[in-house]
Amino acid sequence: MRARPYALRKATNAVALGLTGAAAALTLGILFAILAYIAANGASALNWDFFTKLPAPVGETGGGLANAIVGTLKLLLLASAIGIPVGFLGGVYLAEFGHGRTGFVVRYASDVLNGVPSIVIGIVAYTLIVLPMKQFSSLAGGVALGIIMIPTVVRSTEELLKLVPSNVREAALALGVNEWKTVLFVVIPTALRGVLAGVLLSLARVAGETAPLLFTALSNRYWSHGWLEPTASLPVMVYTYAIAPYDDWHRQAWAGALVLITMVLGVNILARLGVSRRASAS
Amino acid sequence: MHLLPDLKKALPARASLAPTPEEAPEAMRTEALSAWFGPHQVLHEISLRFPARQVTALIGPSGCGKTTYIRCLNRMHEVVPSARVGGKVLLGGEDIYAPKVDPVLVRRRIGMVFQKPNPFPAMSIYGNVAAGLRLTGLAKGRSLDEIVERSLRQAALWDEVKDRLHQPGTDLSGGQQQRLCIARTLAVEPEVLLFDEPCSALDPVATEKIEQLLFELKKRYTIVIVTHNMQQAARVSDLTGFLLMGDLVEFGRTESLFTTPKDPRTEAYITGRFG
């Protein structure tokens, strides 16, 4: 076969580079456009009151979304308390012991769960918690978010543990270390940064979930005490305020979106830093 | 016999005081050891005797089953799913494959150094050496500092790392990492040391260091070493076994195997006619 002419190869190369470069630029462009637009609209409503005050009564201007910020943090705390341990242990199981049929079933189930629309998970939490307790609550919202977290934590943990080379595992076994100690003290620490990053990314993902909260945590214009009362949350507040007919609420919706996206971005950056920094010595 | 001339040179002059392999007591022995991966039998009834405080080398072409064989010696073969073993491995007269024997305890008595250096990435140099003792609960009431220093000295690594014991083990060079892995194995004080091509990833200088080390370690340990490098086998071992396609073709004193091989296939292999 004759070699293709050099000029043609160079041209193909340039086209490929151009296309991939354009796609990359578009991705970045969209992200920055969204960030800039939200920042421009939301910054004006961001003030001390926004972080410390309850929403103003309907019709009055001012007030803040302090209860929604705290509500979101509470929901994420509960979601983490469910999603991280279950997801992490499930991932460890799949990576270390999931070679057989059970592993296949668990892996498959977790992939299906990952594909279930979040609103369906909300309905499940509604049926299991809200209906029997006759009460919208942080509990129901946190459980819904926690369930959404599980499959992503499972799969990211599994993938990252599997990246640990088998010769590291074998080195420990060959020293006469038993299987569970090998997993706990050698394999998991080796993958820990990556696993943590995966957990943070899945937390960032559920932080913005709105649909499942609409009929679990509902919303609240006041402080929500404990876990058994409806609670405000940033995504639901942004949704409610954005569709309301008041300009002041619109501004606060933008500000809420800005706070939310900053939180998510912060968590993302934290996750990236965690992965890129070198493993520290024990 | 057409021998590679440098191979002859590589044979060390035997120190007259050391016991000959025939005189040395037996440390370990395999009886009709077979191994499978799924339905695929890769070792056929290999019987070999490893004298105490001697170095036994296993040579043979790639894929002949050398790694599989030494992994059977400390029950690492069964770590691979679908892998199976038949026959016996006797350590001090006891079969390590007897039903009531715990493989974890076997591995504490028979240490292994792998082909590729594999320090624990999440641990410091110190942590790597101490890991075996810490994770097996044997560290209690003992001075880890002392054991770590002694092991690193035995592995001829102490002087190079003594000022940075708390840096990650993976920061070391390849040859240093391999010596770190040796130190890690020595720290748990096994009775037998298995080396699977420990120098295959190393340059000649690092290889030389490891070979020196083998001479030192031989005073205290029974050593089995797999090697692709016949010069190395000739330099470091007292006994050599030649494997071919899962069969033991020939086994004997290293000098006689390399100078007067009995089997034509051994001769063909060591004179470089195949493999």
Ligand SMILES: Nc1ncnc2c1ncn2[C@@H]1O[C@H](COP(=O)(O)OP(=O)(O)OP(=O)(O)O)[C@@H](O)[C@H]1O
């Ligand atoms: N994990 C495995 N699963 C299935 N077959 C395997 C596995 N590991 C090795 N084998 C097969 O077993 C046979 C012996 O392999 P082994 O690794 O023991 O050879 P070796 O003599 O160590 O070769 P080399 O010198 O290349 O390291 C080969 O045919 C190989 O294909």
Ligand SMILES: [Mg+2]
């Ligand atoms: Mg091998």
